[in-house]
Amino acid sequence: MGLAHDYATAILHRGRVPMDPADFVPDWADGPRKGKHYPGVDRLPLPDGRYPADAHVDRGLAAAQPAGPDGGFDLDALSGMLRDSYGLTGRRLAVQANTDLNALPFYPLANWSRGSASGGGLYPVSIHWVSGRSGPVTPGLHYYSTRHHAMHRLLTGDVTGEVRTALGGDGAPGADADHYLVLGVKYWQNAFKYNNFCFHVVSMDLGALVQTWRIWARARGLDVEPLLWFDEERLARLLGVEGDAEGVFAVVPLRWRRTEDSDADTDAGPQARTPRVAPAPAAVRHRDIEKSRRLLAFDDVRAMHAATLGRAEDRPAPGALESAAAHAPDASAPLLPLPAPRPLDADVRTALRRRRSSFGRFDARRPVTADQLAATLAAADAGARLGGDYSGGPGGGSPVRLARTFVFVNHVEDVPPGSYLYDPEAGGLRPVREGKPGSFLQENYFLSNYNLEQAGAVLVPTVRTHAVLDAVGDRGYRLVGATVGAASQAVYTAAAALDLGCGVALGFDNISYTDELGLAGTDEAPLLIMMIGHERPEPAAFHFEIA
Numbered sequence: 001m002g003l004a005h006d007y008a009t010a011i012l013h014r015g016r017v018p019m020d021p022a023d024f025v026p027d028w029a030d031g032p033r034k035g036k037h038y039p040g041v042d043r044l045p046l047p048d049g050r051y052p053a054d055a056h057v058d059r060g061l062a063a064a065q066p067a068g069p070d071g072g073f074d075l076d077a078l079s080g081m082l083r084d085s086y087g088l089t090g091r092r093l094a095v096q097a098n099t100d101l102n103a104l105p106f107y108p109l110a111n112w113s114r115g116s117a118s119g120g121g122l123y124p125v126s127i128h129w130v131s132g133r134s135g136p137v138t139p140g141l142h143y144y145s146t147r148h149h150a151m152h153r154l155l156t157g158d159v160t161g162e163v164r165t166a167l168g169g170d171g172a173p174g175a176d177a178d179h180y181l182v183l184g185v186k187y188w189q190n191a192f193k194y195n196n197f198c199f200h201v202v203s204m205d206l207g208a209l210v211q212t213w214r215i216w217a218r219a220r221g222l223d224v225e226p227l228l229w230f231d232e233e234r235l236a237r238l239l240g241v242e243g244d245a246e247g248v249f250a251v252v253p254l255r256w257r258r259t260e261d262s263d264a265d266t267d268a269g270p271q272a273r274t275p276r277v278a279p280a281p282a283a284v285r286h287r288d289i290e291k292s293r294r295l296l297a298f299d300d301v302r303a304m305h306a307a308t309l310g311r312a313e314d315r316p317a318p319g320a321l322e323s324a325a326a327h328a329p330d331a332s333a334p335l336l337p338l339p340a341p342r343p344l345d346a347d348v349r350t351a352l353r354r355r356r357s358s359f360g361r362f363d364a365r366r367p368v369t370a371d372q373l374a375a376t377l378a379a380a381d382a383g384a385r386l387g388g389d390y391s392g393g394p395g396g397g398s399p400v401r402l403a404r405t406f407v408f409v410n411h412v413e414d415v416p417p418g419s420y421l422y423d424p425e426a427g428g429l430r431p432v433r434e435g436k437p438g439s440f441l442q443e444n445y446f447l448s449n450y451n452l453e454q455a456g457a458v459l460v461p462t463v464r465t466h467a468v469l470d471a472v473g474d475r476g477y478r479l480v481g482a483t484v485g486a487a488s489q490a491v492y493t494a495a496a497a498l499d500l501g502c503g504v505a506l507g508f509d510n511i512s513y514t515d516e517l518g519l520a521g522t523d524e525a526p527l528l529i530m531m532i533g534h535e536r537p538e539p540a541a542f543h544f545e546i547a
Helices: 003-012 057-061 075-085 160-167 188-219 232-239 299-307 320-324 348-354 370-383 438-443 465-472 476-497 510-516
Strands: 042-045 090-094 125-131 140-145 150-156 179-186 246-254 403-409 418-423 428-434 457-463 501-505 529-533 541-545
Touching: 003 188, 003 299, 003 465, 003 476, 003 510, 057 188, 057 348, 057 370, 057 476, 075 188, 075 348, 125 160, 125 188, 160 179, 160 232, 160 246, 179 188, 179 232, 188 246, 188 299, 188 348, 188 476, 232 246, 246 476, 320 465, 348 476, 370 403, 370 418, 370 457, 370 476, 370 529, 403 476, 457 476, 465 476, 476 501, 476 529
Parallel strands: none
Antiparallel strands: 042 150, 090 541, 125 140, 125 179, 140 150, 179 246, 403 418, 403 457, 418 428, 457 529, 501 529
């Protein structure tokens, strides 16, 4: 049993046994920026990034299709994906039930909308672009500034060899790429609010962001899959990250689009078209200037960072995660069939612009339809079927489903109130408990920003966390969080495409949910709740689009 096992148990029981420091109060006046600040570096403005109107959410949630020989990213596609996922797209003010309502009218505390969800709206994931010689800019290492929708150049020179070496060298997954997105998490951007709970939250943030990219790219005929196992300390040195202040959570290889110029010097095949550069010692010398005057360190965050540091040679063997796959539903249990999921025919960019948290605006007078419920359940299941390192390494076969979805039905047409297990293969619901769940849901929710009884349904993803850790080690904790975060982003996007409200929350009694869903004594744990439903008509709100 490693440290991650103990942390997972503490997370599950935190509603009854508070995590240290139990008396912690955030110093809001001394909070960090929502992003990094590198003064004096060159800035490369990015194009707006076109997006085809026929790139629907349905296609983005479907299984990846092989790209054509000329398919791949270019600067316009990379820019559009970043803008639509983590870039600032508008400012929102609304009468709602969240506790930060009093701060929203003040410009310095503006609530800027983004396509991806984030725990507490903090957005701590740092996006770095390592560009190679096949791209449109001088090779180097860049930081994506969400405030400016621009790349800040931190290092000039081809350092893709460093990334390949960190991934395991030639022949390793992703080593044939010439461009990479390297995702780090600056812990203080989240820990200043959530202290030791931070590591759990930021792992989900990673999954939400990557799932947005997967939906966005697949709808355009591209593909994005993250790699989670690599020499993290090597990449931290490359990024200029000091100590345990920031973790490097994922590397995303990008297949760059072939052009006539890139083919002009060779016809020897894809390997020759991407010249290999031997890794040379290199590191970013620029340093992020912190806004907070006083930074705190939290023992559990530091310990989990150390316990989950990765090495490329520790990458799970093909099929390693099969032992931790979600349990199959009992095929002999009664089945309540659902209609075919309603088509998600909104284009991805529009759906991501609509995405928001409902914060108490649910209205039960207008029930969710059964095909809307079916569509959101199918989206949650698609989000939990992850590839790349998620499937157990190269040759791992079909993506492993690590999560399954339960649902509490409050107000859904033609579906009696109660709790159910979603069976995606059978296309229906397996009853768990009859009766209206509204009282249970509200009694076991810790905050005041939602009335869960007014939601049409509450979806609950569950993961066999300890089985994942047994299968792939402590670094698997990042995988667990990313899986659940990906499912939540898939539901958010599907709900926006269906004109449904959506909210995701972590503040509930996990143990009570475990008992209510009949999971006591198993290794399966509920880690998140996702509410869907119609909202009150004509809310008092302001939304100013900036992208």
